[in-house]
Amino acid sequence: METKNHKILFIDDDISILELFGVIIENMYGPNSIDKAQGPKDAINFLEENQNSYSLIICDYDMPPQGTGQEVYEYLMSKKIDIPFVLFTSRTQEDIPFIQYVKSSKFYYMNKITRPKDWQKKIQEICHSYNDLENEKQSQFKAVRFYHFMRHSLSHCDVHIKLADEKFVKIINANEPYTKSTIEKYHTKGVSHLYIKNEDYDNFLEELSEISFLAMPHKDDDFITAAKKNHEILGSMIKSLGVTNYTLNLASRMSEQVLSEVSKDEALKPLLDKIVRSHDYSYDHTFLATCFTTAICNELNLDSGIIKKLSLISLLHDIAITDPKICKLHDLYPEELQTLNKDQLNELESHHYLFEKISLNNDVVSDLANIQKHHHLGQEKYPFPPAIGLERANILLSIFCVAHTFVVEIYKSDFNNEDIPKILAKIKAIYHTSNFEKATWALDRVTLVKKNT
Ligand SMILES: [Fe+2]
Ligand SMILES: [Fe+2]
Structure with missing residues (x-):
């Protein structure tokens, strides 16, 4: 019998740690047993909303520039929140002065060099010692x-x-x-x-922790064939999020069509070739953005010309970012962009101005250039380009931003259906002006079935 009654708040600024140990916690206590926070402030927000529901808090110490685990612990003390707290850090105990003043018996120190197996055992012991689970039978x-x-x-x-x-x-x-x-x-x-x-x-x-997100298509495949293989795998994942077969087939066809058209451009062909074969977030999210822009257009009964424009911009919007790690970082964790060097930041800034550098022979270039320039609209922590008011977004930009933000958030939640209501609420809070209503209404409809199951 699986144990399902634990909820753990895990705080770490290192995303790979959150993901790896998140998998372990999910296996110990079920798919919704973890909330992940990326810094003290984020953690305190979670605690203010759900303080009574956590059995345990696991917290990193150094989380620059946001702060340290000490701030989270001091918050707990100031609010008299009596939850077991594990300080999980690569520093030694001696190197963290506040530990010597801690009096609580529910405070634990664990070093990050702990093997996953030992880590799991220790976490289980702590959870069990504060909860009445002695009869629990461990699954094989x-x-x-x-x-x-x-x-x-x-x-x-x-x-x-x-x-x-x-x-x-x-x-x-x-x-x-x-x-x-x-x-x-x-x-x-x-x-x-x-x-x-x-x-x-x-x-x-x-x-x-080593492997990339997708199976490697055969390296000798031409790039349309490589893209088709990716589309199949990604398609089967998002069917469970409410995207219909009709939408998926249409999105795949559109993607393949725009790929073959755009690849005729000499400047774009090498960039396309690289991104399609990248097997990581860079291409995954461009195709997923095509799927969700297509799904929204279908709900709004928009014509195939608009679907095609949005497929084209989904494909091209991040293509000028040459490092896949930076591509992932700038969408998923913009608060960490300060760790990039000047050249990397310059490349990132210039990816908004792609259409000023290429001569795409296309009569829709001005629409595309507008979306390209403002495709991070609404992302507070993203520094480029100069912000425009949300109310200045036209229907195309609103659909792209809503679809793209949904893709980013569902990717961060590991494609967990149960997070869909929370993600939709977040999107509506970001894009709160009336010109986004059509796009958010349509996304609600796209995910309606899964949201209710
Ligand atoms: Fe993106
Ligand atoms: Fe971008």
């Missing part, structure tokens, strides 16, 4: 989100589906190649996780 299996298996054609351990509590059936043999169709049928029936045995879990986690 660990759950892993379905889409992680879409990236591979081979697993180094047996993979199972869960039929009932403690009843598992093997569907993939260790070290035997499998195809997407072997597992996709379970996904279409609503299966969100596959299961591996406890003893395989540590190795799996180690691979998980």
Whole structure:
């Protein structure tokens, strides 16, 4: 029987730590057992909203420039919030002066060099010692989100589906190649996780922190074929978010059409070739943005000319950013842009002015240039280009911004359906002016089915 009654607040400015340890916590206590905060301020917001629902807080110490874990602990003390607190840091205890003044028996120190297996054991012990769970029976299996298996054609351990509590059936043999169709049928029936045995879990986690987001298409594929393979994998992931087959087919066709048209441009061809073969956030999110702009257009009964323009800008909007890590950072974690050097910041700034540098033979270039320039509209922490008021966005820009923000947020939440209501509320709060109402209304409709399930 899985334990589902713990909720953990995990605070760290390092996204990869949040993601890796988030997987472990999800497996210990279920898919909604973790809230992730990226700094003290973020953490305090979570605590103000949900302080009574956490069984444990795990907090990094150094989170420059936002502050330190000490601020979170002092907040807890000032509010007399009595929750076990783990300071999880790469510093030694001696190097953190405030620890010597801590009197609470619910304060723990853990070093970041702790192995994941030992870390998990310690966290379980702490949670259990403050909660009445002594009769809990540990599962023999660990759950892993379905889409992680879409990236591979081979697993180094047996993979199972869960039929009932403690009843598992093997569907993939260790070290035997499998195809997407072997597992996709379970996904279409609503299966969100596959299961591996406890003893395989540590190795799996180690691979998980290394591998990229998607399966490698064959390196000899031409780039349209490589794109098609990516579209299939990404498509099967977002079907579970409410995007219909009709929309997916249309978005795939549009993407392939604009890819082949734009690749005729000498300046863009090498950039396109690179992004399509990148197998990371850069291309994933351009295609996902096409899917959601297409879905919104369908809800609004907009014509195929508009769908095509938005597919084109989805494809091109970040193409001038040559480093995929910077591409991911600027969309997902703009507050960390200050860590970039001057050249990187210059390249980032100039990606807004793509259409001033290329001679795309297209009669819609002025519309595209406007979206390109303002595609980060509404992102408070993003420094380029000079902000315009939200109310100046036309319908095309409003659809792109709403779709793109949804893609960014669902990516950050690991494609978890259950976060959709929270994401939609956030999007409506950002894009609150009346000119965004059509786009947010349509996105609501696109995700309606999944939001209610
Ligand atoms: Fe983007
Ligand atoms: Fe961008």
